[in-house]
Amino acid sequence: MFKIPDHQVAGHQASNGMMGPxxxxxxxxxxxxxxxxxxxxxxxxxxxxxxxxxxxxxxxxxxxxxxxxxxxxxxxxxxxxxxxxxxDLVSSYKNPSIMDIKIGSRTWYPQASEEYIQRCFKKDRETSSLALGFRLSGLQVHVSKEAGYWKPDRKCFQNSSAEIVKNVLKKFVSSNISADLDAGDLDFDCAFAPSVYGGSNGILAQLLELKSWFEDQKFYHFYSCSVLMVWDKEPNAAAAIKLVDFAHVVDSKCAIDHNFLGGLCSLIKFISEILTNPHACPNKPCSDSNSNCNGDSSDR
Amino acid sequence: MFKIPDHQVAGHQASNGMMGPxxxxxxxxxxxxxxxxxxxxxxxxxxxxxxxxxxxxxxxxxxxxxxxxxxxxxxxxxxxxxxxxxxDLVSSYKNPSIMDIKIGSRTWYPQASEEYIQRCFKKDRETSSLALGFRLSGLQVHVSKEAGYWKPDRKCFQNSSAEIVKNVLKKFVSSNISADLDAGDLDFDCAFAPSVYGGSNGILAQLLELKSWFEDQKFYHFYSCSVLMVWDKEPNAAAAIKLVDFAHVVDSKCAIDHNFLGGLCSLIKFISEILTNPHACPNKPCSDSNSNCNGDSSDR
Structure with a gap:
């Protein structure tokens, strides 16, 4: 009757005799x-x-x-x-590609114990949370029926630079991928970006709707909470985002959740850049994001 | 030829033999x-x-x-x-009311020395920066020709709760004020809110324009930087915001400045609430911000 989930990418997992979902x-x-x-x-x-x-x-x-x-x-x-x-957020998907993104440059909340604060403080500085306002916490990308999933260890990417994170976000929606993160950095085709990230019901539109709420809501502050992005190549499976993990939600103290909102806006910027210019050179300076890899940037 | 500024509200000041602007x-x-x-x-x-x-x-x-x-x-x-x-940002104002608001829940940057980080970390936790995403760093409010300015010591408000901060932001644009912070909390009239905070060129519109840029720009990350708000009752002196203090601006590492942006959005929410409902009860729960002080909240 109960079974271990096929598609869990982050959090405690039921394996090796551990308790999990x-x-x-x-x-x-x-x-x-x-x-x-x-x-x-x-x-x-x-x-x-x-x-x-x-x-x-x-x-x-x-x-x-x-x-x-x-x-x-x-x-x-x-x-x-x-x-x-x-x-079960993925039960309706056949071969879901999933990314778990922990939002916020700070994962600790003021009321936490000093020991907890120091532990999170250290981890936020070691990972990309501090620089980017979020970190990749788990992911799997469906490659093909034969090859199965690309499911790298989280240690491989949670302290990644902006360039690596952007490449992972590109690979998530590309068709020319393998199980290797580094190979082909320059030519992920982002073939599924318009249908997964773009469109009036796509992931970017959903993130922007969530952002509008976070600009306004003063009920909750979400620490160590993730945005889960899920999609599937099956035509009937719509790309979706969900918020997960609420063990560290606290009262707002009458201010908006500026920590979550800032990180969410940072993620939104990454995704909107991929949509606007999927073939921007990954090695170009970040301020030069309108240029592309064709060697001609005269129309910037 | 050189003189000490009449209207400095924050930062090192030229007095008691100290070097200042x-x-x-x-x-x-x-x-x-x-x-x-x-x-x-x-x-x-x-x-x-x-x-x-x-x-x-x-x-x-x-x-x-x-x-x-x-x-x-x-x-x-x-x-x-x-x-x-x-x-000189205030030279064109006769009797400027000024507020210096240090933006960001975090005033330290990753590349700083450990000693500097720990000092900022402590101060951010002690002040309102952590909870609100900003702290009031200095202010003066012109009361009247006779009474002069209300210019409280920064120690009185930089660790304030959301309620106190909101009251200070109300007092900043009210006509029925004295030099006392606590008196009259319930009935600041916010008489100047529509002309100072509101309108197509008011402070809220300016903050929103700045926000749009911060959602996009990946040139700079601004730490310990302030938004200065200035206005004057003189009819020809337009309310304005300026950014000041750039001793801790660092490269963006190819992400937006999510720390500054989050704090800016928090400030924007405070000011837009004052415009929407200047007479909300300060003692009501924050989630109840649409109610007002007339005892009738049936039309929420």
Missing amino acids: VVDDSGLFFKPLQKDERGSKEVAFYESLASNIDVPDKIRAYFPTFHGTQLIPASDGSGLHPHLVLQ | VVDDSGLFFKPLQKDERGSKEVAFYESLASNIDVPDKIRAYFPTFHGTQLIPASDGSGLHPHLVLQ
Whole structure:
């Protein structure tokens, strides 16, 4: 009845006898409640969101549907354990390409313990979070039926430079890819960029809608929360973004979530540049992003 | 020929024998170069900006005009010292009300020394920077010819809550004010809000124009930089914002300045709320910002 998800790219995973999320075949995702306050905080967030009538429906759609909590057998065989019951975000996709992007240059919140703050502070400085306002936290890209997925270890990219991150975001929507990150940096074709990132319902449009809400909302501050981007080459599977991981959501103190918003705007800029000029030279200075690789930049 | 400025609200001030900026009567502001790398970095920024043809003129207008550097007598009597020669931003105002707002939840940059980072880190946590994405760094509000200016010590407000900051932003554009911050919290009339914050050329419109540029520009990251807001009751003196203090501007590493942008969006939200509903109850929960103080919130 319960099985380990086929397409998890980040977070605790049920393997090697560890407790991790499981899915069923009805489209539900069961996430074990962490035993410290993180578990109860995530439940509290989902309950708050469910009862908050001031969150517009179009924004609510960016969160996984919440079906309460349930005691089910833990994946590590340790017996019954409380789980969040959530929508399985990828159950409707056949061969999903997925990217988990942790948003915000700062993953710690003021009320956290000093030990937690220092740990996050160090990690934010070691990864791309500080420089870019986000870091890649996990990803898989469907290459082909034969080759399967490109699923690099997160250590390979979470401290990447802007150039590498941009290449990963290009590879995510290209057809001429292999399982190698470095090869072909110059000529990812971005063949699927117009249909996945672009268009009135594409990922960029969704990110911009989310951004508008973040410019306004003063309910929640989201720390260590991710934007999940999912798409599939199947014609009926629409590209979508979802917000995931709410164990570190805190009250807003009456200000907008400037930390999340800043990182979101940074991600938006990367994606809009790929749409505007998919073949910009990756090795050109960043201020020169309107030039392209044809050797002719006279029409800048 | 040189004199101490009448209307400086933040930064090093020429008093008690300290070296500080001076002005002349032709509208120039002379800022002493700091002796460590901050001085040379600020000069380098102004020179870079002057030669950067990709910065639009409408954005360039938000920076003080730069007239190079000049050796002039230091205000502390220590002899000739190099000074930045800048536009005196308040020389055209008779009785300017001024607010200096340091933008960004983080005032340190990755390349700084560990000692500098730790000092800024502590201060950002102690002040409102962390929670609000900015802190009030200095201000004066013209009360009346007789009463002069309300010019509180920065210690009184730089670690303020969102409610206090909002009240200061209201008092900045109100006519029924005294020199006391706390008195009358509930009934600042915001009489000048429509003409100062609002309108197609008002402060909000200017902040939004600046925001659009920050969503796009990848030239500079501005740390410890302030937005200066200036206005005057004189009919010919237009409300204006300027960016000031560039001793900690660094290369962008090919990402937008998400730290500055997030803080700017937070400030924009405060000001737009004051314009939308100047008489919102300061003691109401922040999520309830559409209610007002008339006791009737049925038309929310």
